[in-house]
Amino acid sequence: MLRYLIRRVLYMIPTLIGVSLLTFVLFFGIFSPETIARRNLSAKNASQEQIQTWEHEHGFDKTKLELFEVHMKSLLGFQFGKSDSKSKEVIWDRIREGALPSFELASLAFFFTLGCGLALAVVVAYLRGTYIDTLTMALAVISMSIPIVVYVIGLQYFFGKMLKYGPVAGYEPGFSGLRFMILPVMVSLVSGTGYYVRLYRTFLLDETGQDYVRTARAKGVAENLVLFKHVLKNAMIPVITTTVSVIPSLILGNLVLESFFGIPGLGNYLIGAIKGQDFAVVRAMVYLGTLLYIFGLLLTDVLYAVLDPRVRLQ
Amino acid sequence: MTLAVLFSNLIANLPVIVVLVLVILIFVRSRREVLWREAYRRLGKNNLAKVAMGILGIYSTLVIMDCFSWQASRNEEPRTVVDAIFQKPFERTYSAPLAPTTSGEVMDHPLVSKHLLGTDSVGEDVVYKVIKGMRTSFIIGGFSCLVAVPIALVFGLLAGYFGKWVDDIVQFLYTVFGSVPDILLIIAIVMMLDKSIVYVCVALGLTSWTGLCRLVRGETLKHRDREYVRAAKALGVSDFRILAKHILPNLMPSVIIAVTLLFSTLALYETILSYLGVGMPPGSGSWGNMIDAARDELTRNPMVWWNLVFASGALLLLVLSLNVLADALRDAIDPRLRTQ
Amino acid sequence: MSDLAPVLEVRNLRTYLETIRGRAWPVDDVSFDLHPGKIRAIVGESGSGKSITALSIMQLLPEPAGFIDSGQILLEGKDLLDLTWNEMRQHRGHDLAMIFQEPMTSLNPVFTIGNQVAESVVAHGGTWEQGKKRALELLERVGMERPELVLRQYPHELSGGMRQRVMIAIALANRPKVLIADEPTTALDVTVQAQILSLMREIQKEMGMAILLITHDLGVVAEMADDVSVMYAGKIVEDAPVRDLFRSPQHPYTIDLLESLPARQHRGQDLAVIEGNVPAATAWPAGCRYANRCQYCIPACTEGEIPMVTVNGVTDARCIRIGQFQRGGVKA
Numbered sequence: 001m002l003r004y005l006i007r008r009v010l011y012m013i014p015t016l017i018g019v020s021l022l023t024f025v026l027f028f029g030i031f032s033p034e035t036i037a038r039r040n041l042s043a044k045n046a047s048q049e050q051i052q053t054w055e056h057e058h059g060f061d062k063t064k065l066e067l068f069e070v071h072m073k074s075l076l077g078f079q080f081g082k083s084d085s086k087s088k089e090v091i092w093d094r095i096r097e098g099a100l101p102s103f104e105l106a107s108l109a110f111f112f113t114l115g116c117g118l119a120l121a122v123v124v125a126y127l128r129g130t131y132i133d134t135l136t137m138a139l140a141v142i143s144m145s146i147p148i149v150v151y152v153i154g155l156q157y158f159f160g161k162m163l164k165y166g167p168v169a170g171y172e173p174g175f176s177g178l179r180f181m182i183l184p185v186m187v188s189l190v191s192g193t194g195y196y197v198r199l200y201r202t203f204l205l206d207e208t209g210q211d212y213v214r215t216a217r218a219k220g221v222a223e224n225l226v227l228f229k230h231v232l233k234n235a236m237i238p239v240i241t242t243t244v245s246v247i248p249s250l251i252l253g254n255l256v257l258e259s260f261f262g263i264p265g266l267g268n269y270l271i272g273a274i275k276g277q278d279f280a281v282v283r284a285m286v287y288l289g290t291l292l293y294i295f296g297l298l299l300t301d302v303l304y305a306v307l308d309p310r311v312r313l314q
Numbered sequence: 315m316t317l318a319v320l321f322s323n324l325i326a327n328l329p330v331i332v333v334l335v336l337v338i339l340i341f342v343r344s345r346r347e348v349l350w351r352e353a354y355r356r357l358g359k360n361n362l363a364k365v366a367m368g369i370l371g372i373y374s375t376l377v378i379m380d381c382f383s384w385q386a387s388r389n390e391e392p393r394t395v396v397d398a399i400f401q402k403p404f405e406r407t408y409s410a411p412l413a414p415t416t417s418g419e420v421m422d423h424p425l426v427s428k429h430l431l432g433t434d435s436v437g438e439d440v441v442y443k444v445i446k447g448m449r450t451s452f453i454i455g456g457f458s459c460l461v462a463v464p465i466a467l468v469f470g471l472l473a474g475y476f477g478k479w480v481d482d483i484v485q486f487l488y489t490v491f492g493s494v495p496d497i498l499l500i501i502a503i504v505m506m507l508d509k510s511i512v513y514v515c516v517a518l519g520l521t522s523w524t525g526l527c528r529l530v531r532g533e534t535l536k537h538r539d540r541e542y543v544r545a546a547k548a549l550g551v552s553d554f555r556i557l558a559k560h561i562l563p564n565l566m567p568s569v570i571i572a573v574t575l576l577f578s579t580l581a582l583y584e585t586i587l588s589y590l591g592v593g594m595p596p597g598s599g600s601w602g603n604m605i606d607a608a609r610d611e612l613t614r615n616p617m618v619w620w621n622l623v624f625a626s627g628a629l630l631l632l633v634l635s636l637n638v639l640a641d642a643l644r645d646a647i648d649p650r651l652r653t654q
Numbered sequence: 655m656s657d658l659a660p661v662l663e664v665r666n667l668r669t670y671l672e673t674i675r676g677r678a679w680p681v682d683d684v685s686f687d688l689h690p691g692k693i694r695a696i697v698g699e700s701g702s703g704k705s706i707t708a709l710s711i712m713q714l715l716p717e718p719a720g721f722i723d724s725g726q727i728l729l730e731g732k733d734l735l736d737l738t739w740n741e742m743r744q745h746r747g748h749d750l751a752m753i754f755q756e757p758m759t760s761l762n763p764v765f766t767i768g769n770q771v772a773e774s775v776v777a778h779g780g781t782w783e784q785g786k787k788r789a790l791e792l793l794e795r796v797g798m799e800r801p802e803l804v805l806r807q808y809p810h811e812l813s814g815g816m817r818q819r820v821m822i823a824i825a826l827a828n829r830p831k832v833l834i835a836d837e838p839t840t841a842l843d844v845t846v847q848a849q850i851l852s853l854m855r856e857i858q859k860e861m862g863m864a865i866l867l868i869t870h871d872l873g874v875v876a877e878m879a880d881d882v883s884v885m886y887a888g889k890i891v892e893d894a895p896v897r898d899l900f901r902s903p904q905h906p907y908t909i910d911l912l913e914s915l916p917a918r919q920h921r922g923q924d925l926a927v928i929e930g931n932v933p934a935a936t937a938w939p940a941g942c943r944y945a946n947r948c949q950y951c952i953p954a955c956t957e958g959e960i961p962m963v964t965v966n967g968v969t970d971a972r973c974i975r976i977g978q979f980q981r982g983g984v985k986a
Binding site: 129210211212214215216217218219220221222223225230233234307308309310 | 712714718739743744745746747748751752754756759760761762763764765773774777778808810821824
């Protein structure tokens with residue numbers, strides 16, 4: 001098992017390098033530092049001098065190869081440097097500030113949505129074929145087909161204007177600040193549960209059709225035990241696998257939620273950087289996002305090994 | 315028409331045409347297969363699927379009507395069939411659905427005599443904008459799929475079939491591309507290149523191929539060890555032929571279902587992108603922009619709700635139909651449902 | 655035939671499946687008796703309905719498509735079809751047990767063997783302690799070499815033969831009166847097959863269990879069975895003690911089946927084949943279902959229901975032309 005884990009960790013390294021390379025190519029390969037400088041100087045006609053000063057400040061005045069070296073070192077060493085925008089703040093500090101709210105929102109939204117989806121899926125799998133099943137599935141598909149933006153607008157309007165029940169946006173750290181999380185988590189729930197219910201229901205039903213379920217029934221095992229013991233444990237394997245591929249969209253969802261609900265997390269930071277065309281920040285965020293994803297993959301592999309003895313005993 | 319206009323028109327319209335042609339081709343070719351005939355029979359019995367396909371058909375027709383444009387004279391802008399139906403806006407600003415027109419002009423076309431769904435901030439008819447938005451959604455979905463699908467197919471087939479180092483490379487590629495959160499990659503690409511439809515679609519395509527590739531690779535792996543492949547190899551059939559003529563057709567059902575879902579996901583994506591400011595440029599008429607504008611509109615007094623409702627409604631119908639269709643296809647094709 | 659009352663009686667069982675092409679009747683008026691301590695084989699080709707018959711007895715028909723339409727299944731006189739789901743559940747794995755064809759997929763991959771065998775006991779009121787103890791006993795009884803080790807292993811670590819032994823252990827946990835074995839050796843190699851069959855015979859003698867053996871292999875029938883029911887196109891076409899079946903088969907299908915055994919051919923002769931195909935289960939033809947392939951078919955064969963006729967006091971056959979043709983049998 002240990003060997004398996006070590007192998008997975010080792011696989012991470014080329015991936016990290018690959019992502020850094022990709023980021024580098026995207027940013028520096030397509031755009032020359034001069035154009036970046038022009039954009040950020042925002043003067044009508046920046047003089048050569050101004051451009052050169054800017055480039056020098058931001059370390060862009062080297063050859064491509066040197067740039068790459070600097071780039072790799074900075075990313076791998078987590079030395080993100082300063083932001084390109086006028087504020088020239090240290091990126092790492094801002095990241096630290098924004099991490100907590102983002103994490104709070106992301107974990108709450110994730111667990112509630114996933115948990116709700118799984119619970120509903122189990123219920124629906126048990127009641128398969130009844131009208132509850134069909135109704136729930138129909139609701140799931142419809143709720144999935146509405147863009148998240150509409151939910152945000154709708155719920156904000158509904159709670160804010162019609163029920164006059166706040167808060168509709170904003171953030172406060174700590175336990176009392178949890179009430180700011182209610183609406184965003186609700187949005188995540190309504191828009192995301194449908195997807196999970198359908199997915200998990202498919203997994204559960206797939207397992208229910210397997211031969212070993214028939215054997216369990218032939219043994220005389222009670223039906224709910226068949227579901228909760230036999231089927232569920234097997235179904236958790238694909239559940240875990242697909243959970244990881246969801247992480248990138250978590251970041252996306254977080255982005256939207258943070259910006260709509262005014263939560264000062266990393267997502268908002270990123271959006272600000274985009275609107276301000278701040279490449280250094282965007283680059284750092286892309287890298288971070290990737291790291292998160294890769295760690296998620298690693299976590300999946302570990303969980304996989306824990307749940308599935310076939311993997312464990314390789 | 316100048317060459318530039320023609321060309322940009324072509325780039326924008328081509329994907330739509332290509333996608334629709336492909337769909338028809340696949341449909342026609344597959345009628346020959348026994349497996350597919352069974353699937354169609356099942357599909358035919360599914361009333362919900364028929365409704366979904368009907369809706370998609372209507373959407374497609376409207377989109378095609380909007381695709382081909384011509385210039386009446388040198389000075390005018392290119393107009394399409396849809397443009398011809400809906401004349402230039404003559405309202406100045408918002409008006410509610412079915413409200414009587416402010417100017418006294420009488421319109422010949424009954425559809426336009428009263429703005430059925432209201433008008434937006436500059437007085438443009440909402441029906442008109444919704445139809446324009448259809449075209450945008452189709453372009454985004456279609457073009458991005460056109461970018462993503464070939465990449466996914468090629469890489470997936472190669473990885474699954476040849477294994478070893480080819481597989482390792484492809485896995486590395488899709489992990490790298492997949493681990494950069496799509497939104498960030500799209501933002502990055504769009505920011506650096508230009509904010510036009512083409513680049514947005516290319517960016518979307520480049521980030522969406524990973525999921526499909528994984529699927530293709532998995533299926534190829536399953537088929538690679540099947541007896542019919544071994545038999546073909548034993549007969550000396552070249553690898554390329556095996557991949558193209560034997561394995562690929564077996565993958566098609568799963569791929570088609572996945573692509574249908576991808577199309578709908580991309581259409582939804584567009585709304586988010588537009589909200590974030592990296593989607594379609596505001597003038598080109600997209601549902602995303604309409605929904606984005608609604609944020610302010612809802613707070614006006616009296617509330618302007620029709621933009622939001624009808625744009626999301628149209629989008630909802632599209633995505634819903636695609637999802638229903640994908641489900642129906644899955645049910646129809648799933649071999650496990652075949653008894654005896 | 656034994657003088658003891660039958661432990662399992664199936665009377666006029668009819669089961670249908672809903673398919674895309676309509677309603678199929680793979681089990682159409684099937685009847686047979688199973689006596690304690692005896693082995694009855696149901697033999698037939700694929701598609702004859704024998705597996706569905708077995709599943710019907712256990713009421714484990716594939717969902718959502720399978721339904722029992724009519725008939726009686728009497729377990730020691732009690733009709734199983736009258737029971738509620740929960741009551742039936744108490745019989746399953748207790749006095750009525752079943753083993754399946756695919757030992758690979760029939761075991762749950764994420765639980766240990768010990769857990770799965772012990773579960774049989776626990777499902778019927780035992781504790782896990784008792785279950786574990788019984789599991790050890792059973793694994794030893796079915797011939798596992800290191801039962802303590804196997805208890806902690808997972809299904810994918812065992813070979814096919816070992817897995818089938820585990821399935822047998824699971825089935826025997828509560829000393830069932832009836833064991834239904836659906837093609838238990840089809841998925842195994844020949845040598846393992848012989849081992850499993852002899853194991854089953856041993857245990858059967860020891861426990862006095864009745865076995866309903868579903869198979870398509872006449873060799874297995876010859877080796878194991880006391881009584882045989884031949885099934886074709888959803889119906890039982892012949893019912894006889896094993897010796898009589900092989901020595902003097904009465905139904906044309908049985909005759910043709912025995913005739914087509916490769917051993918019957920002389921060197922240089924073509925292999926005998928039964929021409930034609932089984933009719934579709936969604937549209938059984940009127941009259942005798944073997945008519946389109948039978949060499950003795952006359953117009954009367956395709957009209958009306960063909961009843962079972964008793965021949966020589968021991969064999970029942972579903973044919974109206976018994977005795978009108980003379981063909982040899984096989985020395986059993």
